Amino acid sequence: MGRFNVNNQYKAIVIGGSAGSFQGITRILSSIPEDFTLPIIMCLHRLKHVRNGFVEALxxxxxxxxxxxxDKEPVKKKNVYLAPANYHLSVELGHTFSLSTEEMVNNSRPSIDITLETAAYVYRNKLIxxxxxxxxxxxxxxxxxxKDRGGLxxxxxxxxxxxETMPAAxxxxxxxxxxxxxxEIISFLLELDKCYKS
Structure with a gap:
């Protein structure tokens, strides 16, 4: 038994981050295996006028x-997605993505809240x-x-x-x-992935 209470009920992972998160996210992405089972949907604050370089750096x-x-691309297993610069990224009920340039939320576009909230609505208790x-x-x-919809x-x-502002909030x-x-997040994800492959 590992230290985490993991199982194979989950269908997707969403990750949010802003200032100071780049090092952490790159460590996570460099540690999970190539055939990692679940789709990973990332919403990271980035400079809206810098369209190139960020995806390449990751x-x-x-x-x-x-x-x-x-827009309207289906969410598929074993893929890592990143919200595009200056677009809100939502997950829709048919497990597809939606992009919009609506007003900023929390002074941000993409807004992490929008990505997390729409994913929670779609995946309910099957979301991390x-x-x-x-x-x-x-x-x-x-x-x-x-959390309210039963996710982890x-x-x-x-x-x-x-x-620390974001996680503390x-x-x-x-x-x-x-x-x-x-x-420890990396250990959790590796332990989770083993559930799907055992």
């Missing part, structure tokens, strides 16, 4: 290709939400929505974060299942 570190989904380092409260409400919630340990708003350092 892909260099990642074992799996990182792709920005197009992970929130990393960040400088604002974006993502806190999204984590609450995941993880935040990066604020003591390890470069900027989530911890204040809802009862988070696990508060973990990045290495």
């Amino acid at each position: 892909s260099i570190k990642s074992i799996n290709a990182v792709k920005e989904p197009y 939400g992970i929130l990393l380092s960040g400088a604002n409260r974006d993502g806190a409400m999204g984590m609450k929505r995941i 919630t993880i935040v990066q340990d604020p003591a390890e974060c470069m900027i 989530a911890l204040k708003l809802t009862e988070i299942d696990y508060t973990l350092k990045v290495d």
Whole structure:
């Protein structure tokens, strides 16, 4: 038995992060196997006017290709997705992505809350939400929505974060299942993946 209460009921993982999260996300992406079972949907705050370089920087570190989904693209297993710069990324009921340029939420587009909340609505108790380092409260409400709908919630340990505001806000708003350092998040994901392959 591992240290985490994992099972193979889950259908997707969403990860949010902002300032200080790049190092953590690249460590995660470089540690999970190429055939990692579940789709990973990432919403990371980035400079809206810098369209190139960010995906490439993540892909260099990642074992799996990182792709920005197009509007109405289906969510598929064994894929790593990243919200495009200056677009909100939602998950729709048919397990497809939706892109929009609606008003900023929490001064952000893409908004982590939008990605997490729409994914929670679609996947309900079959979703895992992970929130990393960040400088604002974006993502806190999204984590609450995941928890309210029966999903599993993880935040990066604020003591390890470069900027703790984002995970600390989530911890204040809802009862988070696990508060973990990045290495522990990696262990969780590897343990989870084994459930699907055993």
